[in-house]
Amino acid sequence: MSSDTASAAPRRTWLSNLFQGLQKMGRSLQLPIAVLPAAGILNRLGQPDVFGSDGLGWDRVAKVFVGAGGALLDGSIGLPLLFCVGVAIGMAKKSDGSTALAAVAGFLVYNGVLHQFPKDCGPDTVLQAGACIAKDGTAVAATYQNPGVFGGIVLGLLTAYFWQRFHRTKLVDWLGFFNGRRLVPIMMSGVAIVFAVLCAWAWPPIGDGLTSFSKKLVDLGSTGSGIFGVANRALLTIGLHQFLNTFVWFQFGDFTKPDGTVVHGDIPRFLAGDPTAGQFQTGFFPIMMFALPAAALAIAHTAKPHRRKEISGMMLSVGLTSFVTGITEPIEYSFLFIAPLLYAIHAVLTGVSMAVCWGLGAKDGFSFSAGLIDYCLNWNLATKPWLILIVGACFAVVYYALFRFVIVKFNLATPGREPEEIEQELEQGNVK
Secondary structure (H helix, E strand, O other), X not given: OOHHHHHHHHHHHHHHHHHHHHHHXXXXXXXXXXXXXXXXXXXXXXXXXXOOOOOOOOHHHHHHHHHHHHHHHOOOOHHHHHHHHHHHXXXXXXXXXXXXHHHHXXXXXXXXXXXXXXXXXXXXXXXXXXXXXXXXXXXXXXXXXXXXXHHHHHHHHHHHHHHHHHOOOOOOHHXXXXXXXXXXXXXXXXXXXXXXXXXXXXXXXXXXXXXXXXXXXXXXXXXXXXXXXXXXHHHHOOOOHHHHHHHHHHOOOEEEOOOOXXXXXXXXXXHOOOOOOOOOOOOHHHHHHHHHHHHHHHHHHOOOHHHHHHHHHHHHHHHHHHHHHOOOXXXXXXXXXXXXXHHHHHHHXXXXXXHHHHHOOOEOOOOOOOOHHHHHHOHHHOEOHHHHHHHHHHHXXXXXXXXXXXXXXXXXXXXXXXXXXXXXXXXXXXXX
């Protein structure tokens, strides 16, 4: 065997292992993401303008739905916990119920420690979902004691590692009760304390920087909208986008309702009827309703012939999820880790859509996300909502053509195009 061949083999093995690890991470994230469409629909049905006092008037029914959906969408506990457990189960080999128990134990300890050090919210506000909430329901300031989904994902990875490393450990006889699987939740309690203390120390400067950045976007008009779109998609990959969102969506600007109540934030102002709101929401509609489903179609069409039917079914599902509910994580995570070039293109084009929509005078908003449900429900509150359909159709063509060209040109390993050796291992894993 030549030296070149010998050096190439380990390199291929390293790259193959890295690729498989990233793919496994992507599949692990799909588990908690699968819950979100139902949560989004439940939460939307519980809003005042649907089942609530401003809609059908079924206030008690609305409370049931908003409570059910809100529990899963809660950025301080619900979503991070879902991701923590999902990643732990997905990343640990031969995981079982004890893996999930260790993840939950670690997360509860981590969350409890973080909440011992909240940002001072003031006498007239309460800490809720990572923000200081005033009595009228508006966000007053972002708080940084909770890294949100990012923290949940990291804890899930730590749980998977420690479970894999210690779930068969045997202690001395007199500690035998704590052998193996019973040991991991105890270990995760200690690990979670260290991680929480690290977050409590490191998060304030990170959050302060993001809040300062979001304030500067407000005065930039369509350019600010575009920058926000790129930053939002980029920060989504590590779960930091909620800090950027908090100020612009729940604090920026003010609008006085007919009854004299003052509301703050791009989303509350839009839902209250402010005709100037929507700067940081409108451009998401063409991307979530049209562009990403077109990207899913491009991924399906470029899959290997013998896998095209399988991938088409999966892409149809995630494309419809994005179109109807505005939940984009399933399609975004399907190419984020295995084809980051596509995600970079997607982030830039999201910014372009934000800038174009605001520049053309279209103004729309959402209560949950920029999907068909919110688009239809908020039609009467929007300005030039029909323009979103035209812009969306243009972006669908651009996304399909560009994604297909880049995938084929650079031979990207999008779903259905995995290297043969990895494809065989995936098939063997499915058989097992």
